Amino acid sequence: MIKKYNDLESFINVLGHTKKCPAIIKNYANKMPAYSKWNLQYLSNTFDNIDLTYEDYEHSSDIIKTKTKRTTFKNYTKIIDKNSVYLAQINILKTCNKLADDVEIPGYINKLPQVSLYYGPKNIGTKLHYDYGDNIYCNLRGRKEFILIDPDQHIKTKKNKDWKHFACDTIDCKLFKNDCITLCPGDSLFIPKGYWHEVKNITKSLGLSIMYN
Ligand SMILES: O=C(O)CCC(=O)C(=O)O
Numbered sequence: 001m002i003k004k005y006n007d008l009e010s011f012i013n014v015l016g017h018t019k020k021c022p023a024i025i026k027n028y029a030n031k032m033p034a035y036s037k038w039n040l041q042y043l044s045n046t047f048d049n050i051d052l053t054y055e056d057y058e059h060s061s062d063i064i065k066t067k068t069k070r071t072t073f074k075n076y077t078k079i080i081d082k083n084s085v086y087l088a089q090i091n092i093l094k095t096c097n098k099l100a101d102d103v104e105i106p107g108y109i110n111k112l113p114q115v116s117l118y119y120g121p122k123n124i125g126t127k128l129h130y131d132y133g134d135n136i137y138c139n140l141r142g143r144k145e146f147i148l149i150d151p152d153q154h155i156k157t158k159k160n161k162d163w164k165h166f167a168c169d170t171i172d173c174k175l176f177k178n179d180c181i182t183l184c185p186g187d188s189l190f191i192p193k194g195y196w197h198e199v200k201n202i203t204k205s206l207g208l209s210i211m212y213n
Contacts, residue, residue: 024183028138030185052090057084057086069085073087080120092208122201126198139188139207149195153196156168
């Protein structure tokens with residue numbers, strides 16, 4: 001059962017006192033400037049002509065063989081509805097630092113986190129994996145499903161060292177004991193370091209992850 005906190009402060013109050021577990025945090029993402037400001041016009045203008053890399057799943061659903069292609073944010077908005085494409089893991093501090101002004105990093109995070117943008121169509125997502133840091137995923141638009149699996153359950157990972165945090169493509173995470181939750185616009189999800197998760201957009205979605213150590 002995933003815990004739910006009504007605000008960031010309530011979540012921070014228990015952090016450090018109990019084992020880190022996934023948790024839904026209300027009234028955090030929807031209070032940041034990104035929530036009200038990040039519409040397509042604003043993002044197209046702010047990214048301007050910056051070259052961004054997106055995943056093209058048109059010809060392959062294999063996470064390793066996926067083709068990456070380059071485009072601007074504005075041009076991506078023209079293909080998002082027609083193709084199996086995913087603008088994922090866009091590190092905004094590196095690609096477009098100005099957008100970081102719209103993100104409120106919780107005060108307890110004392111090292112610079114990695115802030116990554118995800119914008120993708122319905123049914124696109126990210127295969128079962130875990131991350132090397134704690135993560136607060138802030139959902140800004142659309143609805144998104146997360147399937148969460150405790151790391152104490154044995155899941156086989158890819159042999160390739162670069163992908164060892166990804167499970168085999170064939171794994172059906174529903175075969176493991178899991179929690180399945182849906183984030184609505186403005187919801188955030190805390191995912192502790194090492195916690196398995198598979199993600200799928202229920203509708204076209206825009207969000208950002210704040211990953212830190
Ligand atoms: O939104 C997604 O597709 C993936 C998000 C995720 O897995 C993460 O932030 O670690």
